[in-house]
Amino acid sequence: MTKIIIIGGVAGGASAAARARRLSEDAEILMLERGEFISFANCGLPYHISGDITQREALLLQTPQSFKSRFNVEVRVFSEVVAIDRQKKVITVKNQLSGETYQESYDKLLLSPGAAPVRPPLPGINCENVFSLRNIPDMDRILAAMLLNKPKHATVVGGGFIGLEMVEALHQQGIEVTLLELSEQVMAPVDPEMANFVHQVLVQNKTDLRLNTGLSAITEIPVTPAEPDATGDFTIQPDQLNHLELTLSNGEKLVTGLVVLAIGVKPETMLASAAGLELGARGGIKVDEGMRTSDPDIYAVGDAVETLDFVTEQPALIPLAGPANRQGRIAADNMLGREEKYQRTQGTAICKVFDFAIASTGHSEKSLKRLGRAYEKVYVHPGNHAGYYPGAFPVSFKLIFDPATGQILGGQAFGKEGVDKRIDVLAVAMRAGLKVQDLEHLELTYAPPFGSARDVINQAGMVATNIIKGDERVCHTDDVLNITADQFLLDVRNPPELANIGAIPGAVNIPVDQLRNRLAELPKDKEILITCQVGLRGHVAYCILANNGFKARNLSGGFKTFQMATKKF
Amino acid sequence: MTKIIIIGGVAGGASAAARARRLSEDAEILMLERGEFISFANCGLPYHISGDITQREALLLQTPQSFKSRFNVEVRVFSEVVAIDRQKKVITVKNQLSGETYQESYDKLLLSPGAAPVRPPLPGINCENVFSLRNIPDMDRILAAMLLNKPKHATVVGGGFIGLEMVEALHQQGIEVTLLELSEQVMAPVDPEMANFVHQVLVQNKTDLRLNTGLSAITEIPVTPAEPDATGDFTIQPDQLNHLELTLSNGEKLVTGLVVLAIGVKPETMLASAAGLELGARGGIKVDEGMRTSDPDIYAVGDAVETLDFVTEQPALIPLAGPANRQGRIAADNMLGREEKYQRTQGTAICKVFDFAIASTGHSEKSLKRLGRAYEKVYVHPGNHAGYYPGAFPVSFKLIFDPATGQILGGQAFGKEGVDKRIDVLAVAMRAGLKVQDLEHLELTYAPPFGSARDVINQAGMVATNIIKGDERVCHTDDVLNITADQFLLDVRNPPELANIGAIPGAVNIPVDQLRNRLAELPKDKEILITCQVGLRGHVAYCILANNGFKARNLSGGFKTFQMATKKF
Missing domain, CATH: 3.50.50.60 (FAD/NAD(P)-binding domain)
Structure with missing residues (x-):
């Protein structure tokens, strides 16, 4: 036995x-x-x-x-x-x-x-009302503090899964929240431009988001009761319940009532x-x-x-x-004597952030960069279901792959509905050893309330396959930000889009539907970097230009990706 | 050129x-x-x-x-x-x-x-207000008929995708609907017990569902205006707007105002x-x-x-x-000179049915039976997300596979949220050539609002793998309905569940948590067919019995599956 x-x-x-x-x-x-x-x-x-x-x-x-x-x-x-x-x-x-x-x-x-939970040895780390959240007693302590002190303001330190979930939880309880994140982005498993979608949601939901900002010290502010009132009671002013003073890594001070450490x-x-x-x-x-x-x-x-x-x-x-x-x-x-093997970890994960979700599997671009591994990436922003069916909202999807073999290296998605589904599909394809060239062939459930005949993953796969087959050359935000004298920036959207949504400085605007008739306006000796809103019209424009003998590249994911990659929070 | x-x-x-x-x-x-x-x-x-x-x-x-x-x-x-x-x-x-x-x-x-659309040569098939739905003009004609005739009742013939969508569409427009389906079930791609979930939804939403019933003939009921009223107008009584009489395959008559043929x-x-x-x-x-x-x-x-x-x-x-x-x-x-290949069709499909969805990929059990192909099946009914997070609802999932190799042959799912996701995951695994033994290792997105640490597909894979490895023997509804003298039916749920939900006639009730102490009540010379509510406790009971030297089988999917497999609509 x-x-x-x-x-x-x-x-x-x-x-x-x-x-x-x-x-x-x-x-x-x-x-x-x-x-x-x-x-x-x-x-x-x-x-x-x-x-x-x-x-x-x-x-x-x-x-x-x-x-x-x-x-x-x-x-x-x-x-x-x-x-x-x-x-x-x-x-x-x-x-x-x-x-x-x-x-x-x-x-x-x-x-x-x-x-x-990591608890760094900061001055004041052991003050009352400074919590971690790992287990039931931790949770009980936070709830008790909320009940007893009724803090008006709380500070979450660290923008990982628990940090983001706590921001939302505290906000939902009517507490103003500051989120301190030492790095340039929350949600470390995704890349900064994808994390920017989350930053936007946080700010829209009144989170005081402070990136590149750590916590340096905590001090307790003594609670001084007011003078006794007519009945002889000592009333504590409500704003005194925010009775912790935080010193931040940038020297700023912040008064708060409750601190949740979620730094890993x-x-x-x-x-x-x-x-x-x-x-x-x-x-x-x-x-x-x-x-x-x-x-x-x-x-x-x-x-x-x-x-x-x-x-x-x-x-x-x-x-x-x-x-x-x-x-x-x-x-x-x-x-008990069997021989089973654990089959490695992809790191598939998801986090709900207010009405949105961010998810990823496999490696991020930044981790592949650290590893020195060759990769290419594409972005697509199709609806979570057919655009003509009510409630469609884009799933912003980033697919990272080996440009030589098509091996799937990772994926990231942001949106409302269906973010989990797309990352799950990619995680299975990746685990099964499918390549990006296989993704356009995946046969997924389709009816207007659920998806599209060419679903998000199919589209991402087609774009990636175009690159591998040489049917499209792409460029990215860094390229259009660092344009050279041998390059020419072309925006193929319609003029109202540029006016209302914004445009990359210096771009010349020729709508895609006019492009065939206006080729003479484009230089044959320069490389033309094409942008549209999400990359689809840019691909049509790319094909027109390439098949007419121009040198061109299409900005993957279009202006929408550019915007998220350059936005500062 | x-x-x-x-x-x-x-x-x-x-x-x-x-x-x-x-x-x-x-x-x-x-x-x-x-x-x-x-x-x-x-x-x-x-x-x-x-x-x-x-x-x-x-x-x-x-x-x-x-x-x-x-x-x-x-x-x-x-x-x-x-x-x-x-x-x-x-x-x-x-x-x-x-x-x-x-x-x-x-x-x-x-x-x-x-x-x-198939339009069978029935008497009256060319009557006014008998429609198919394939294109925009068809749709316009149906909408015009609804607008002009204001039918109180409509009849949909055929319970496939379009038929089910039309039942819901007409119901949503305040029209009473009869659905005629010639076979014993709607949604031909799934098996009858899975279609029964849909039957239940239809009936709960006041659809007059008539299975095993076809349409034999259509006749127009002449509209007879009433006597002129005081102002000299001839008023048509509203119930005369249901002015088609249908003769059904069982000889019954049905008066209706609009017919949509959706028979394939x-x-x-x-x-x-x-x-x-x-x-x-x-x-x-x-x-x-x-x-x-x-x-x-x-x-x-x-x-x-x-x-x-x-x-x-x-x-x-x-x-x-x-x-x-x-x-x-x-x-x-x-x-244009390339060499691309279409990579076969799995038949992945989904249909929204009121607040629910039914979806499938690959082959059904009945189609494998027709082909004479060996298969095994398992059922699981886990929540679409963590049970402790609000709004969890079961995804009833049927996985069909080759019991010798573990090849995935098909899958079917019914539920509210997340039905599309589970069938998509299975469709990708199937296309990639993964086996059911691989499904428990899939690493899918998990956070309480989205899934479970052991998600639906992981669970189905574990159950199927147990069978392939000999860790569990299962039985199905047919087995417990046709129990032999050498078999013994054991229900391991708690007594209130049997009383409130129902039980298989003849089952002896020993709650799983008492089983180890009550083994003496069970016959060692008989095969014990075990049932619980969804199959999980049955598996625990199976292990207890098998490891104590009993011959046993667990009813896959438990009483819930049995109920859907035996319910008549």
């Missing part, structure tokens, strides 16, 4: 425990959780703060009792594992309530400790490291494809481990719920 | 013309359209009738003038091609307005005539056939992978042609907008 001990009862740990029991009725399975709760909906925490999820209980998916009766898994909460003796195959457990410690032996051990997480590796298990270069627990650590009887899964990046096949830290769940299942299989 | 003539100016024809021009500025391109309109949104017609698309003009995507100025393609509407002389490479065109005929020579000819389409092959071009066994124009007919200078695309079925690689008639568009593009490429 195998005795399995699982350290950590959320996501990866819980899914491993359930899977292990399904595989074996005999195994003894013990799950130890440091905190009070197992298997809670950590991705749901901001949505309870926002009020969208009304019942706190909805986040508590399993209890130790339900886990015991369903899976015959013994669960001990408030139980922190403080040491692993790998020689004796024994762990030391500390009961967090009583302070007692005791030992448990194991045959197989699974580490699923997760990752801890780091893998919880202290226990693994103390036990002498190998860590990887990125600071996570090193595992093989079977989720085994450097000790063959110890497995690890979830946010604490490094897994292979799908594209580079190099170890990476990608803390996501889906991979953690799959890894837990695979670790359980292997602890 | 190549002269290309394109017969038919919608979908395939229009996309071929535009593509041909992008490839060549020199080619002479002439597009001939029998009707008044080119490139109109035929999939949008029901949504203008419903009032969702308010502007008729929104359906007219291109005009001859816009096509000329954008693509330098000469378009002649009201121009029917009545003969092809393949030896001389000359066609005869009849001007529908003047009646004149004339000839045009071609180098390459593309046939994109589409398919015509047949390829328009008269011209091709008269020209001696080969037709296929299914009655469509025969083409090769390059969309070439039996005459190497004549191409054909769209609803009129047979293309290869993705799974069987046999010719099939699959009239869909997406494939028509892609075929048009490929034909244009090949007419």
